[in-house]
Amino acid sequence: MKKKEMSCERARKISIVKALEFLGHLPTRNTEKEAWFLSPLRSETQASFKVSKKLNCWYDHGLGKGGNCIDLVCALSKVSxxxxxxILAQANTGTYELPTPQQKVNKESQIEIKQIKPIRHPALLQYLKKRKISLIVAKEFCREIHYTINDSYGFSIGFQNNSGGWELRNKYFKSSSAPKDLTWIKNRSENLIVLEGMFDLLSLTALYPNLKREADFLILNSIAFADRALPYFDNYEVIELYLDRDESGRKTTELFLNENSKCIDKSEFYSDENDLNDWLMKRK
Known part of the structure; x- marks a missing residue:
């Protein structure tokens, strides 16, 4: 059956705020008349991208440009x-109704988890593809997480830690729900692989699928948890370190090497890049 095409007239009436939510953008301030976002068209630290709810139009004060919903999607996704x-036809399917919350609000992060399900949202699939992670690999370790932050709604790739909190990532959003913790994945191995974040894990298992049967994994989820990781090392004969090549990553690698003689620095093979995923994305 042929799908009904979206007309320009109908598309211009789609809420820009809802379209941005569909594409993974959350407002930093949301009132009855307007919403402010960190610009989705460029990098910034203070929100200067305004959406008028009454007029249903947007204006990027940093660029000095604005327009309607179609103009925004064309500029944002670089498409015709x-x-x-x-894209707007997908955003207009009415998928924004949220189910009953599965978890209570998290006072520390103000992120309230609404739904946990298999990854299938088109924006998240596109994000994984951009980072060269297959859906098969991502589904093994991650979920699609829908959540609210105060009055804003969002969805991300989610990676759960030992305490039930979630690391949350999409193209424009990087955060976590409390409680924050390490993630220990046990496969009854005497070898441990230590990584910094979820995309390091996904990148390594994309490159070497058999590792899932040959080693356990410890994902720090934050360099701040380096000291918390050390007691886990006592359970293993060999500990391989795949941490970032930036200053904090190198310092943590040196800490682990000095604290435990079983540690081996394995970051040399991606030494030209900051981390495993940067290296993977530049591979042909």
């Missing part, structure tokens, strides 16, 4: 008008 209409 016809492709933008296809």
């Amino acid at each position: 008008v016809s492709d933008a209409l296809a």
Whole structure:
């Protein structure tokens, strides 16, 4: 059956705020009349991208440009008008109704988890593809997490830690729900692989699928948890370190090497890049 095409007239009436949410953007301030975002069109630290709810139009004060919903999707996704209409047709399917919360609000992070399900949202699939992670690999370790932050709604790739909190990532959002903790994945091995974040794990298992049967994994989820990781090392004969090559990553690697003689620094093979995923994305 042929799908009904989205017309330009209908597309212009789609809420820009809802379209941005569909594409993974959350407002930093949301009132009855307007919403402010960190610009999705460029990098910034203070929100200067305004959406007028009354007029349903946007204006990026940093760029001095604005327009309607179609203009925004064309600029944001770098696509033609016809492709933008296809994206907006998905955003207009009414998928924003949220189910009953599965977890209580997290006072520390103010992130309230609404739904946990298998990864299938088109924006998240595109994000994984950009980072060269297959859906098969991602589904083994991650979930699609829908959540609210105060009055804003969002969804991300989620990676759970030992205490039940979630590391949350999408193209424009990087955060976590409390409680924050390490993630220990046990496969009854005497070898341990230590990584800094979820995309390091996904990248390594994308490169070497058999590792899932040959080693246990310890994901720090934050360099701040380096000291918390040390007691885990006592359970293993060999500990391989795949940490970032930036200053904090190198300091943590040196800490582990000095504290435990079983540790081996394995970051040399991606020494030209900051981390495993940066290296993977630049591979042909």
